[in-house]
Each structure stands twice: as structure tokens, then as C-alpha cells.
Amino acid sequence: NATLLFLGRAVVRAQALLGDPAARLLGLSPSRDPYPVYESVRGRGVLVPTRMGLYLTASHELCSRLLRDPGFGPLPAGALSPVDASVQVDGRRLVNPVEESFLVRNPPDHTRLRRLVAPWFTPRGLRDRTATVERVVEEYLDEVADRPTFDLVGDFAARVPIQVIADLLGVPGADHAAFARWGSALVNALDGVRDLREMRALQAALREFEAFLDDLIAHRRRHPGGDDVVSALAAHDDLSREDLIATTELLLVAGFETTVNLIGNAVLEVLGHPGVRERLLADPGYADAVVEETLRHDPPVQYTVRVPFESTEVAGTRLPKGTPVMLMLAAANRDPAVFADPHRFDPDRADVREHLAFSSGIHYCLGAGLARMEGAAALRGLFRRFPDLKAAGRVHRRPSRVIRGADRLPVSTGVKKH
Ligand code: HEM
Numbered sequence: 001n002a003t004l005l006f007l008g009r010a011v012v013r014a015q016a017l018l019g020d021p022a023a024r025l026l027g028l029s030p031s032r033d034p035y036p037v038y039e040s041v042r043g044r045g046v047l048v049p050t051r052m053g054l055y056l057t058a059s060h061e062l063c064s065r066l067l068r069d070p071g072f073g074p075l076p077a078g079a080l081s082p083v084d085a086s087v088q089v090d091g092r093r094l095v096n097p098v099e100e101s102f103l104v105r106n107p108p109d110h111t112r113l114r115r116l117v118a119p120w121f122t123p124r125g126l127r128d129r130t131a132t133v134e135r136v137v138e139e140y141l142d143e144v145a146d147r148p149t150f151d152l153v154g155d156f157a158a159r160v161p162i163q164v165i166a167d168l169l170g171v172p173g174a175d176h177a178a179f180a181r182w183g184s185a186l187v188n189a190l191d192g193v194r195d196l197r198e199m200r201a202l203q204a205a206l207r208e209f210e211a212f213l214d215d216l217i218a219h220r221r222r223h224p225g226g227d228d229v230v231s232a233l234a235a236h237d238d239l240s241r242e243d244l245i246a247t248t249e250l251l252l253v254a255g256f257e258t259t260v261n262l263i264g265n266a267v268l269e270v271l272g273h274p275g276v277r278e279r280l281l282a283d284p285g286y287a288d289a290v291v292e293e294t295l296r297h298d299p300p301v302q303y304t305v306r307v308p309f310e311s312t313e314v315a316g317t318r319l320p321k322g323t324p325v326m327l328m329l330a331a332a333n334r335d336p337a338v339f340a341d342p343h344r345f346d347p348d349r350a351d352v353r354e355h356l357a358f359s360s361g362i363h364y365c366l367g368a369g370l371a372r373m374e375g376a377a378a379l380r381g382l383f384r385r386f387p388d389l390k391a392a393g394r395v396h397r398r399p400s401r402v403i404r405g406a407d408r409l410p411v412s413t414g415v416k417k418h
Helices: 002-017 020-026 034-043 060-068 109-121 123-144 152-157 160-169 173-189 196-222 229-234 241-255 257-272 274-282 284-297 368-385
Strands: 055-057 149-151 304-308 312-314 317-319 325-327 406-408 410-412
Touching: 020 034, 055 060, 060 304, 060 325, 109 123, 109 229, 109 241, 123 152, 123 160, 123 368, 149 152, 152 160, 152 257, 152 368, 152 406, 160 173, 160 229, 160 241, 160 257, 160 368, 173 196, 173 241, 173 257, 196 229, 196 241, 229 241, 241 257, 257 274, 257 284, 257 368, 257 406, 274 284, 274 368, 284 368
Parallel strands: 055 325
Antiparallel strands: 149 410, 304 325, 312 317
């Protein structure tokens, strides 16, 4: 049926986009440390062929070169599927938030759409937003302040970014919970939909989200002048409904779980490195360096894919037009050709800014500055409030190969219960 076809296709593409088949091929699984697997790829050469016609690279030099090469782009919509992209669900086409957004589009569309939302991510915009983010961090810390234990992800890390994006988009407070639910549903779908139940849930989430955005857009058109992203997009008469929805959904998909996992991974690094905690307690400004080194050492987005627009030669291999190359960003971040002692977590390293956690070239993460700022504000607030924070149980990893991080991280605060 059309619904299943649509969703099946969307998921297959999302997986292909983010290299999931290759992850399976390599035997990557959420419960397994991926870094030794990445080293085995590095050991096999700069550009490694796989049985599936997909190539892999763990080379920092090659990843950065292909990300910046105008002859390469993201996997195009429909690349893996012969099915027509315009399947109708209940008489209307659902917008695919991944493959219709500017994340996977090429110039000139990419340039046009990215430019519309770029003003919200300038250094000045970020400075104005810092105080709000710090306030949000403190509010959520207040809620757990007198609890001896809490879940660092569910009770804290997962709550800050959603609030920040909702604010940016102008989503009213009463809708934040639903907004978070849609965000999680869309991100989880990147790792595959296993059965009919999950497929229906994803479809329901997409449909609800679109209906919500249609209402929000209509409301903003009736009451123009707001300084949020949706108000600004709604004011562009020449923007199609699909572009407007895909752009808004992209900001949620790209900015939510990625930042949650940056915060979670950074806390895990601090808990595992007592010297780093001491430095952070003595100097809260050290949080910036801890966040940057977390992005290098254990990045939330582990890989992306690029394809050549025309047949070309790469590292001595002829790649026909459209051949997908999986760029293993997390592996590139530990390339010994660029990073000294690459497996060591060291916020003081001089070469940290070379990392590719935010990609490179024209698709360089638009929210990089915001993510860095949120990550540092979360770390500063957390360890100021709970200097004795400790892990208090098993870390539960997200069931994902694309996004790396914990989805449950029990911690004890050192606060005595009265
Ligand atoms: C693109 C990572 C946070 C918005 C990307 C890409 C990566 C990435 C790797 C490029 C993918 C590619 O080249 O194929 C991350 C990480 C984050 C984060 C690790 C947190 C730690 C955010 C936030 C926002 C955001 C907070 C906005 C609210 C975007 C957008 C793009 C993007 C709009 C598409 C850019 C384009 O195609 O021109 N991100 N991101 N990201 N990110 Fe982020």
C-alpha cells in the first residue's frame, strides 16, 4: 500500500544517506565499541571497496577533500529506489524531512534555502541567545536539585536542546512536549523501521507534525512580524509549502538529538577523566575545550555519504557517477596523520579544531556554534551544581549506528536525601 511504500522508501533512503548498510556490513552495533572497527577500515587503505558497491574512507584527508569538492554532493533523493517519489498518503504527499531538506540538496537550491535561515545562526545571534540557554539549563537543574540520582539524558540533556530549537522556531510552550516527540520519532527513523507498528508510528508522527506546522504557518501569516524562524519563512510568498516544512523539520531533526548526545558524551568523558573534572571545577571556561575535544573524540554524528556527480578518479580508483562513498567522520577524527596520540582524550591538544564532527564544505553544520554554546553551558551548569556527580548504573547506548551516545545515563548527585 502507498503508505508503506512511502515510508519504506523514506527509511531505505535515510539509511543509505547515512551509510547504515555499510555499518551492518562492518558489524557495527550499538553495544560494540565502533572505534576498533574504524581502525580496521583505516588499515585496509584510503578508499575501501565493499561488496555493496559502496566505498568507505577513514582518511581525514580524503573526507575533507570530498566534502569540499564541488564535483561531489549528498546522496540524491531516490538514488536507491526505482519507486516514484510522489506517493500519496490520504490524498496528500507527506514531506520527507531528510531528503527534501537543504541537508541533501545541491546549489542553487541549497544556497537559496540555507540563506533563508542562516541569520539565526550568526555569532551575534548566538551571543544574544546565551543567557536564555543558561537560564534553561538552570531551570532543568533546579528540577533535579534535591534528588540523589537522576537520568542525565532523560532528565537533563534531552530537555535543553528541544527548548532551544522550539524557541528559535517560535513553537509555543504548550506544544514543546509534542515537538520533542516528533523530533525523536524522526531521528529514530534514521536507523530503520523494523516492523509495521514502527512504520505506522513514524507515519503518524510525520502527519501530526505537518498538520501542526501548517497551523503554525497559517497563524504566523495572520500575525506577521515575529522574530522566529517560522515567522520569517512564512513571510516568503515564493517559498513552496514543501520547502517551508522541510526546512523547519530539518532544524528540529538536525539540532535535537545531535546536541543531546554531545552533552551526554561530554559528561561521559568528564566522568571518565578525573583530571578533566578538576580543571573544569577550577575553571568553568574550560567547558569550551572539553566540548571541542568531545566532538573530536566521540562525535554524535559518526558518518555521512557523498557521491560524485560525474565519473571520476579518487585515490587511484575510478568511481562511476553516483557511487556512494561513506565518509567516516568519527574515524577521520582519530586519523594519526592529523591528530597526535588520536585515541587519547585531551582537551588541551592544539590540533582539535581540525575535527570533522560538523562536516565541512557547503553543508558544514549550520548549528555548530549553537551546539558548542549549548554543550558548554550544560557542562558548566551541571558541574557547578553537582561537583561530585558520578555514574550510578549501567549506561544504556542509543540503538543507533549513525548517532552515537547514551539514551540513559543514571548519575548520582552526591546530594543527601533528607
Ligand atoms: C548539518 C552535525 C547540531 C543544524 C550537519 C552535518 C553534520 C552535523 C555532520 C553535515 C552532514 C553532511 O555534511 O552530510 C551536528 C552535530 C551537532 C549539530 C554533531 C551537535 C553536536 C546542530 C544544531 C542545529 C543544526 C543545534 C540547528 C538548530 C544543521 C543544519 C545542517 C546541519 C541546518 C544542514 C547544513 C547544510 O546542508 O547546509 N550537522 N549538528 N545542527 N546541521 Fe548540524
